[in-house]
Amino acid sequence: MDAHYSADAPGAALLIAKNGEVLYDSARGMADMEAKTPIDGNTAFNIASITKQFTAIGVLKLCEEGKLSLDDSVAKHFPEFKSDIWQRVKLRHLLSHSSGVPDARPRDDYDFMLHATDMQSIGYMAELDSLKFEPGSNYDYINPTFDLFYALIKKITGEQFEDYQKRVIFDVAGMENVQYFSADAKISNMAHGYIINEAITTSGSDSDYAKQREVSQIDYADSAGKHWAECDYGEETFFATKADGGIYTTTHDFLRWENALAQNKIVGERYRDMAYSEQTKVSGSKYCGYQNRENTFYGLGWFIDKSYDGDTKIYHTGDNGGFQAYACKYLKNKVNVIMFENRNDVDRWSTQLEIERILKEQKILE
Numbered sequence: 001m002d003a004h005y006s007a008d009a010p011g012a013a014l015l016i017a018k019n020g021e022v023l024y025d026s027a028r029g030m031a032d033m034e035a036k037t038p039i040d041g042n043t044a045f046n047i048a049s050i051t052k053q054f055t056a057i058g059v060l061k062l063c064e065e066g067k068l069s070l071d072d073s074v075a076k077h078f079p080e081f082k083s084d085i086w087q088r089v090k091l092r093h094l095l096s097h098s099s100g101v102p103d104a105r106p107r108d109d110y111d112f113m114l115h116a117t118d119m120q121s122i123g124y125m126a127e128l129d130s131l132k133f134e135p136g137s138n139y140d141y142i143n144p145t146f147d148l149f150y151a152l153i154k155k156i157t158g159e160q161f162e163d164y165q166k167r168v169i170f171d172v173a174g175m176e177n178v179q180y181f182s183a184d185a186k187i188s189n190m191a192h193g194y195i196i197n198e199a200i201t202t203s204g205s206d207s208d209y210a211k212q213r214e215v216s217q218i219d220y221a222d223s224a225g226k227h228w229a230e231c232d233y234g235e236e237t238f239f240a241t242k243a244d245g246g247i248y249t250t251t252h253d254f255l256r257w258e259n260a261l262a263q264n265k266i267v268g269e270r271y272r273d274m275a276y277s278e279q280t281k282v283s284g285s286k287y288c289g290y291q292n293r294e295n296t297f298y299g300l301g302w303f304i305d306k307s308y309d310g311d312t313k314i315y316h317t318g319d320n321g322g323f324q325a326y327a328c329k330y331l332k333n334k335v336n337v338i339m340f341e342n343r344n345d346v347d348r349w350s351t352q353l354e355i356e357r358i359l360k361e362q363k364i365l366e
Contacts, residue, residue: 010343033220045340048318056301096279100131113237118150173260193322236321
């Protein structure tokens with residue numbers, strides 16, 4: 001933590017637990033560069049795509065109650081979608097990034113990208129008439145297919161997506177500091193996301209976006225001479241969608257979520273383990289480079305890394321604006337690593353591998 005983060009720059013919160021008990025809980029850096037608010041375990045970060053696991057469990061809860069089936073076609077629930085392609089796309093395919101549905105949101109409309117909601121993000125699907133590949137045959141990580149569940153959950157339950165998720169997940173898990181972002185939301189202890197204030201292009205297997213960054217006229221300097229520009233809602237695209245990446249929460253609250261899953265408080269063991277099961281092979285996909293490493297699969301809302309000898313690592317990453325997040329669990333060792341950052345210049349994958357090495361040295365991972 002000291003090697004990567006300083007007190008007066010954007011930073012990170014890191015929590016490590018074993019058997020649900022905290023072993024390490026620390027933070028470095030500033031949550032808000034203008035207000036000079038420091039980060040701690042109660043700082044709320046945008047966790048971006050880690051949000052998908054909450055959506056997946058919300059759907060699996062409805063399956064457990066017999067209100068949905070993972071083998072339901074999209075056409076069954078969205079008869080307004082005109083093409084017969086939706087007969088072949090199942091809910092299971094949406095949750096496992098194997099649908100073949102292209103991301104055809106209008107990226108030439110910058111205002112749309114800045115402010116689009118879930119319902120607006122799925123608008124193109126009503127007229128979609130072709131797929132990239134046969135559903136279930138390949139891996140292609142995209143966001144708007146998860147936004148479909150924003151609409152589906154309301155169709156099935158009659159509740160607003162946010163209200164349903166709060167009732168069946170957040171309240172049951174005892175999460176006290178969790179909220180879906182909206183433009184008028186007041187989020188307690190909210191961090192801002194920051195990027196180094198220079199024109200750069202970010203891409204790679206550990207990031208689910210590749211965008212050119214522009215130089216901002218407003219920046220904040222740290223004692224090392226780096227200049228930082230705020231980069232979240234209003235500066236970065238697709239912050240306003242909820243089901244694919246809208247959650248703000250804390251490392252402390254996220255551990256409550258992990259403990260509720262481990263104790264089968266939200267869904268039973270059958271459906272929880274289904275979410276952690278190999279649904280789609282990520283390794284070697286010709287359609288998507290995100291998390292495309294050896295021995296990697298996607299379940300239902302989680303990545304599955306089989307490269308750790310003697311254990312299975314269930315994880316997800318999240319990226320948007322200046323935020324990057326990582327949360328994993330080692331199933332056999334019952335160890336959680338939760339790391340939320342409000343800067344995106346630190347190599348996340350190398351960092352988590354270094355954390356893993358230390359945990360092995362300390363016999364926390366065996």
